[in-house]
Amino acid sequence: MPLLTIRHSTAYRYQQPVSLGEHRIMMRPREAFDQRLLSARLAIDPEPTELRWLHDVFGNSVAIALFDRRADSLVIVSEATLEHAPIAQQHVDVEAYARLFPFTYSAEDMPDLLRSIERQHLDPGRVVDNWARAFVSNDGNTETIALLTSMAMSIKRDFTYVARHEKGTQSPIETLNKRQGTCRDFALLMIEGVRALGFAARFVSGYVYNPSRSEGVVGGGNTHAWVRIFLPGSGWVEFDPTNGIVGNRGLIRVAVARDPYQAIPLSGTWFGLPASFLGMDVTVDVRRADPDEFPSSGLGAVNSRLAGALGK
Missing domain, CATH: 2.60.40.2250 (Immunoglobulin-like)
Structure with a gap:
């Protein structure tokens, strides 16, 4: 530890x-x-x-x-x-009813999760919706963890990280169009993407560190941003689309909020x-x-x- x-x-x-x-x-x-x-x-x-x-x-x-x-x-x-205490991806447990997507949160959890499911950014052309849907297979056998991991890894692989010290966050559509952004831009894109699929997600601000010399991380030297997604069986689980991290390995939480401005x-x-x-x-x-x-x-x-x- x-x-x-x-x-x-x-x-x-x-x-x-x-x-x-x-x-x-x-x-x-x-x-x-x-x-x-x-x-x-x-x-x-x-x-x-x-x-x-x-x-x-x-x-x-x-x-x-x-x-x-x-x-x-x-x-x-x-x-x-x-x-x-780092928690790796293999230690993320999901209740049987939620292991395949789509699923519905329990009646006990749903009232408290609703505001974290609501979309915060307009998407009249369904640009973010279509991007998120591309991670769902058509055969009805999409595993929940695999879907979310694939989305995080896709952002890390297909988008370019560019440091930006000015205040504010790009809209998810802007990030999709530019194919680049900061850690907070990538976090917001993933939040809106998973919310489009019905997941409860929150923005996290904190710090990132390198647990071992063999691993490289992006976003150090300043505050870092990533995503928490509520999964039945494990609760709020970390996903860092900037570094492709699932679990909290190398991630230290400071603030959790519904939107970056909070x-x-x-x-x-x-x-x-x-x-x-x-x-x-x-x-x-x-x-x-x-x-x-x-x-x-x-x-x-x-x-x-x-x-x-x-x-x-």
């Missing part, structure tokens, strides 16, 4: 001091059975007059920072150490002359932590560290 340390730094630069407004920070990894947070720290310069935490409607941890002074820079650094890592306002903004620098570093700092045999010590971290 890898022990990882994540350092996510964002620095805004201004030509002259500006007034800083409220900033919303979503960088703290989510607590779950497959990723256990051992420590977390958020450092902000200049120091905010108020920093409060909340859980949004999806259960993501969000920090709200308020300022009362002018500054010519703003630096926000999130550091976290966690235990990560999972922005950092957003805020500032007041000053339009020409004052000089730029923004973002770095993300994921590396293996020193096990001696968090000995797995000392559960009491780990719990003590965890309690202290949650109080920071």
Whole structure:
């Protein structure tokens, strides 16, 4: 079970001091059975007059920072150490009734999944629908996992990854036409594609790392985006169309949302002359932590560290 340390730094630069407004920070990894947070720290310069935490409607941890002074820079650094338990594709289990597509979610699950099944982008020409339907065989023997894996692998194989630092996400139709995009563009395309087939899907923002030197991953050095799809028997399962990953191997969740705009890592306002903004620098570093700092045999010590971290 890898022990990882994540350092996510964002620095805004201004030509002259500006007034800083409220900033919303979503960088703290989510607590779950497959990723256990051992420590977390958020450092902000200049120091905010108020920093409060909340859980949004999806259960993501969000920090709200308020300022009362002018500054010519703003630096926000999130550091976290966690235990990560990779789940591979072969460990994804699906209930018998859902192993072949199509299937219908149970009456107990459907009311809570409906908003994650609804399409969020107009497709009057059924472009996304037709693209998604191409992954369904005509003989009625389409395996659910095979269908979803094929779609993720197809995006990795047939589309070109291009980094883009501007805000926003391409529409799924635009991504299909251009045959290129960022990880968030690919995630949104797959979300709308599987929703067109009746699956419940959500957007995930987080971090990607290389579990072994023999594997190459795309999207490191910044935040990464992928998809979670609800499958009876395993619940929410990760699919990363940028890297062709099924399961959470190499993927660390921070935020889960219905749409990309709900999972922005950092957003805020500032007041000053339009020409004052000089730029923004973002770095993300994921590396293996020193096990001696968090000995797995000392559960009491780990719990003590965890309690202290949650109080920071």
